[in-house]
Amino acid sequence: xxxxxxxxxxxxxxxTASISCSGHKLGDKYVSWYQQRxxxxxxxxxxxxxxxxxxxxxxxxxSNSGNTxxxxxxxxxxxxxxxxxxxxxxxTPNWVFGGGTxxxxx
Amino acid sequence: EVQLVESGGGLKxxxxxxxxxxxxSGLSLSNSAVNWVRQAPGKGLKWVAxxxxxxxxxxxxxxxxxxxxxxxxxxxxxxxxxxxxxxxxDTALYYCAKSRRAPDAFDLWGRGTxxxxxx
Numbered sequence: 001x002x003x004x005x006x007x008x009x010x011x012x013x014x015x016t017a018s019i020s021c022s023g024h025k026l027g028d029k030y031v032s033w034y035q036q037r038x039x040x041x042x043x044x045x046x047x048x049x050x051x052x053x054x055x056x057x058x059x060x061x062x063s064n065s066g067n068t069x070x071x072x073x074x075x076x077x078x079x080x081x082x083x084x085x086x087x088x089x090x091x092t093p094n095w096v097f098g099g100g101t102x103x104x105x106x
Numbered sequence: 107e108v109q110l111v112e113s114g115g116g117l118k119x120x121x122x123x124x125x126x127x128x129x130x131s132g133l134s135l136s137n138s139a140v141n142w143v144r145q146a147p148g149k150g151l152k153w154v155a156x157x158x159x160x161x162x163x164x165x166x167x168x169x170x171x172x173x174x175x176x177x178x179x180x181x182x183x184x185x186x187x188x189x190x191x192x193x194x195x196d197t198a199l200y201y202c203a204k205s206r207r208a209p210d211a212f213d214l215w216g217r218g219t220x221x222x223x224x225x
Contacts, residue, residue, distance in 0.1 A: 030210045030211075032210065032211035032212070034151070034212075036151075041201060041215040041216065041217055041218060042143075042151065042201070042203075042212075042215050043215070044211055044212060044213050047206065047208075047210060047211035047213070048208075048210055048211070053213060083150075085150065085151050087151075087211065087212075089210065094153060094156055094165040094167075095141070095153035095156070096153070097143075097150060097151040097152065097153060098150070099150045100150040100151070
């Protein structure tokens with residue numbers, strides 16, 4: 001099973017960024033999203049498609065339907081720059097990560 | 107502070123072996139599935155292996171099946187990754203990551219330990 005993300009997304013400060021993750025019948029699976037700032041470890045920002053862990057700003061939201069999951073970041077700030085990975089579970093392989101999307105705030 | 111700390115990485119020749127450790131502090135891993143995820147230099151995240159709460163179930167990516175073994179020492183709150191028959195394409199930063207209780211996501215990651223396989 002594979003999930004596909006765009007290589008890069010650019011957004012202006014204060015605008016809304018959307019990052020997609022595509023896979024066959026992805027809407028039937030739970031999707032998680034991770035933020036990885038340069039030189040740092042990944043951090044969970046969305047789980048079960050739409051839920052935010054404690055400490056993650058409300059600006060981060062998620063959706064998942066059909067073949068596409070989307071991470072939306074509203075009022076984007078410079079600190080949101082980094083790589084974002086979607087993740088889904090399937091029988092083989094067990095856990096699947098997307099290739100990652102580099103978010104640039106310019 | 108709640109954290110996972112990986113150790114054991116280093117430089118190894120192809121065909122060599124290495125054992126990575128993931129030590130938890132400020133939390134118990136006895137109620138969590140735990141995973142290893144790797145990231146080759148400049149590349150994305152790749153799942154490597156998972157072990158269940160009880161340690162009875164293990165899963166591996168095809169690329170490491172038969173060469174890597176994940177295990178857990180509940181008494182010492184440590185997860186291991188025994189790596190054998192190392193190849194150049196195993197070169198990566200190896201992260202330990204704890205699963206949520208569900209387990210549907212990885213909610214705590216360590217800082218990683220670097221493994222370099224080269225002659």
